[in-house]
Amino acid sequence: MDIGRSAAVRSPLDFGPARILCIRGVESARMCVKETCGADDLDECRSLCEDTATVLEALVEMLERPYETYRAVSLRRMIEAGLATVVECGAECAEHADDVVSCAACATDCAGAADALRQLLRELADDDADERSSAT
Numbered sequence: 001m002d003i004g005r006s007a008a009v010r011s012p013l014d015f016g017p018a019r020i021l022c023i024r025g026v027e028s029a030r031m032c033v034k035e036t037c038g039a040d041d042l043d044e045c046r047s048l049c050e051d052t053a054t055v056l057e058a059l060v061e062m063l064e065r066p067y068e069t070y071r072a073v074s075l076r077r078m079i080e081a082g083l084a085t086v087v088e089c090g091a092e093c094a095e096h097a098d099d100v101v102s103c104a105a106c107a108t109d110c111a112g113a114a115d116a117l118r119q120l121l122r123e124l125a126d127d128d129a130d131e132r133s134s135a136t
Helices: 005-007 018-034 040-064 069-095 102-135
Strands: none
Touching: 018 040, 018 069, 018 102, 040 069, 040 102, 069 102
16 A cells, blocks of 8 residues: 555545536536537537537546545646636526527526536635644
8 A cells, every 4th residue: 555645635524516517517518419410500619618528527527536636736626617618608508598498408407517616616715724734
C-alpha cells in the first residue's frame, strides 16, 4: 500500500447528486442537439449544447473517481468549466423553450446541474478551509 497516497485522501465529499444532475444535463443537451440539427436558426443553441455535453461528460468521469488532495485544483477548474457551460447553454435553450421541447428540457436540466455544481464548489471551498484550519 502506498502510504503517501492513502494519506492524500480527503474527507468524503458526496459527488453523487452533482454527478446524476450532470448526466441528465448530458442527455438533455444531446437530445437538444439531435432535435435542432436541421434548424439553421438554432446553430448557436446546437453548438452550445454540444459543448455542454462534452464538458459534462468529462466532469462526470472526474466525479466518479475518489477525491484526493492532488486532484483538488483540476477538479475545481473542471467544475467551474461545467458550470460556465451549463449556465450559457441553459440561457440559450431557455430562449427557444417555447418552440422546441428538447430546449425546454435542456434549460431545466442545465439549471439543476448549475445549482448542483455551485453547491459542490461551496463544499470544496468548505473542505479546503477545514483542511487549512486543521493544518495550523
